[in-house]
Amino acid sequence: MPVMASSDFSVHREECDRFDDGMALSNLPDEVMSIDDLDCECWSEFDSLAELE
Numbered sequence: 752m753p754v755m756a757s758s759d760f761s762v763h764r765e766e767c768d769r770f771d772d773g774m775a776l777s778n779l780p781d782e783v784m785s786i787d788d789l790d791c792e793c794w795s796e797f798d799s800l801a802e803l804e
């Protein structure tokens with residue numbers, strides 16, 4: 752499940768340690784159109800958004 756960081760609204764995986772506090776999301780935000788929009792290492796094992804489904 753993705754998590755939106757409350758500090759800068761970046762989106763991370765739950766197990767990411769790059770945010771202090773965040774809000775769990777049931778779906779990725781509409782602004783996220785490609786895996787490149789998720790600019791954190793915690794997504795690096797994915798090549799495309801399709802793999803997240």
Ligand SMILES: [Zn+2]
Pocket residue numbers: 762763764767768769791792793794
């Ligand atoms: Zn992250």
